[in-house]
Amino acid sequence: RFVKIANNDGERVLQFLRRFFFMDEPLNIAVGLLDEPGSTCSELEQYCIDSIPDGVSFMAVNSSGEVIGVCLNGVDVRGKSNDEDSKNFECRNPRFGKILGLLQNVNKQSDVFGQFPEVDRMLEVRILSVDDAYRGQGIAKALIEKTRLEGEKMGIPLMRVDCTSHFSAKAVARLGFHCVYTLQYADYLDKEGQRVFHPPPPHTCCKTFKYYVRHFSLSS
Numbered sequence: 001r002f003v004k005i006a007n008n009d010g011e012r013v014l015q016f017l018r019r020f021f022f023m024d025e026p027l028n029i030a031v032g033l034l035d036e037p038g039s040t041c042s043e044l045e046q047y048c049i050d051s052i053p054d055g056v057s058f059m060a061v062n063s064s065g066e067v068i069g070v071c072l073n074g075v076d077v078r079g080k081s082n083d084e085d086s087k088n089f090e091c092r093n094p095r096f097g098k099i100l101g102l103l104q105n106v107n108k109q110s111d112v113f114g115q116f117p118e119v120d121r122m123l124e125v126r127i128l129s130v131d132d133a134y135r136g137q138g139i140a141k142a143l144i145e146k147t148r149l150e151g152e153k154m155g156i157p158l159m160r161v162d163c164t165s166h167f168s169a170k171a172v173a174r175l176g177f178h179c180v181y182t183l184q185y186a187d188y189l190d191k192e193g194q195r196v197f198h199p200p201p202p203h204t205c206c207k208t209f210k211y212y213v214r215h216f217s218l219s220s
């Protein structure tokens with residue numbers, strides 16, 4: 001089952017993400033986000049929780065009622081991204097700050113809003129995670145598709161996803177999203193010219209994908 005995440009699902013969602021996303025998303029691995037199993041990153045927790053009130057996030061639940069997949073999404077409003085950027089620089093956790101820095105860079109370079117001057121709201125997939133016992137069965141694709149349809153229902157024609165994982169990129173490409181920007185991790189360097197991220201294979205780059213529906217019908 002795929003269900004919309006409600007405001008009071010926050011702790012349930014975090015419990016799931018602490019077991020999977022926090023431990024196994026390629027950039028979280030690369031920065032060693034969690035020192036040891038069972039520890040957490042309060043800044044990433046807040047980043048996750050902040051998207052829920054937008055009311056456009058979904059989870060997959062198995063027949064026993066357990067969460068087996070999560071897709072946290074938010075609505076980006078044109079002109080509000082500068083506030084987000086300054087928040088990123090204030091991140092107190094240097095490891096998570098590195099990841100926010102990369103996402104900010106990718107956001108700027110991909111400039112998805114800039115390609116669509118007529119659009120003022122965009123749906124953004126921020127966190128995508130599937131229980132490792134259920135991977136490769138199309139759950140991520142189904143969560144993204146749910147999100148896309150929800151955006152259409154809300155009259156939001158544009159959607160973006162920054163894929164830090166080879167597999168999330170594969171999933172959205174399959175769904176017809178278009179890659180608008182690629183940042184090779186090998187080319188992302190710090191001020192001293194040193195490479196910042198060494199994620200495990202097969203994750204070599206972060207790709208930004210967009211989906212745009214020029215003509216869509218409002219069903220609500």
Ligand code: ACO
Pocket residue numbers: 020021024025026125126127128129130131134135136137138139140141142161162163164165167168170171174
């Ligand atoms: N090996 C080979 N191919 C794989 C694997 C694997 N381990 N896992 C998924 N795939 C392929 C699938 O076959 C499919 O390709 P296809 O359409 O050509 O058949 C594609 O990747 C997507 O498959 P799904 O089954 O829809 O994806 P899944 O439910 O397995 O979830 C996800 C993918 C969310 C990336 C999962 O691997 C995961 O949770 N990874 C750790 C966290 C992470 O990296 N999240 C994404 C970061 S980007 C972001 O959050 C926006």
